[in-house]
Amino acid sequence: MPSGQPEPRHPADVLRDGTADQRWSAARALGAGTLGAGTLGASTLGASTVGAQRAGDTSGVGPAAVDAVEALANALRTEADPRVRQAIFTGLVRLGSPACVEAVIPCLRVDDPQLRGAALDALRAMIGVVRPMLPALLADPDADVRLLSCDLARELSTSDATRLLCDVLARDTEPNVCAAAVDVLAEIGDAEALPFLEACAGRFGDVTFLGFAVRIAMQRIVAERPAPHAGAV
């Protein structure tokens, strides 16, 4: 029955051609599918859908969420308003599927440092879903993407991060990428990284800053090694 009221528009349509305020609201609405009924407490948040998605479990992503991801991903390609972009990133983080990660990754390749930073923050916030894609990111043809991806390893466990970053040290041809890996290893690496660090410093013997960074990282890791048991040889 016609009511005389205009049909409410779908947020995906509004996100395409609305005003900045409308697009901001539409992006928030599209991303709100999972967290809205969450709770304030940190302990209960751990059990929220976001918590599950951070761990990589995206089995609960339904068709509506798939549509929302598509709308947000499309909007991210053209959206110029930083506030709306922020809401789009947050929406993708909340939906937290592999498609969301795929939508964010191209932003690591842009020249705009703010957009790159925002993309990195978004990926960091859904590291559980990013993790399976991290080896590919660390082997990306674009050195800037590899460099930024090293930073994502900070969110991983020590052993996982060490394994991934040692692989970078062993094969990456860019000293700046290796330096980014060294920087992260200095903070969270374990003893397994020591031979890789040493070999990397040797491989780039003429790159002074890298040698210095490797020395610091190795000192830190050695200082953190558990003391040998009494009587051990």
Added chain:
Amino acid sequence: MSDALPVSPADCSRVCEFLYRRTGMVFTEDKRYYVERRVNERMRATGSASFNSYFALLRIDVAGEIEQFVNAFTVNETYFYRESHQLRCLTKDLLADRVKRTGPAKAIRIWSLPCSTGEEPYSIAIWLLQNWPSVDAFDIEIVGSDIDTRVLAAAREGVFGKRALMQLPADVIDKYFVPLDDEQWRLLDDIRGSVLFAPVNLIDAPATATFGRFDVIFCRNVLIYFDDASRRVAAENLYESLLPGGFLCLGHSESMSRISPLFEVRRYSDAIVYQRPEANP
């Protein structure tokens, strides 16, 4: 004889770096004693024989140690006039700015969340009565919210113990509280009636939207407990709950700059606060 376990300056800086990355909390060299004490507490609690063994289990979050560690660095209790420098900033700078923008005879809306048992919103009410000469010229609405309805019920009761009142000058206690016994005081009905208490979930956008928009929001010492995704949502909800040009006050150890670029940082003599831009960024 001290039974403190050794924590070297280098250990301290490592643990501060870890804490910063996790929470945004910054502890500089002058807080080294504070940091050492808390690290020592956690080392003892976890039975760690050395800093290195403690740091190893912290990093891999054995038995939820990261949460315990962060808790050790936060003050969970609340009391009247806590972080009073922000209240000074409220009357000296923030309300002056809001009044300039909104003109006289308008409502001023202030939101305190999470408000726990009411110390913060009641502090705001008392502080305004004591320190803001224009208090009678405005229709001031103070709302206190928390997700925990039990604390809201206690807040409405308005009965407080000695510890909650420890920062209040004696004349302020005499003026606004009635002693119930040696240990408890009840806030005057007028003050209790000046604050509206209602539950809210900070990460629930439709729920926060029902409160309308505020001139100033106090949201202290809660975002540090959220993960990245929830923090982003909370930041957007807070942004949406502020009037354009409105102010957000976080806890002293919190920084919105690490959560969201939506706000502008405003540095006043008494506090650093965050402002929703007048025009959208």
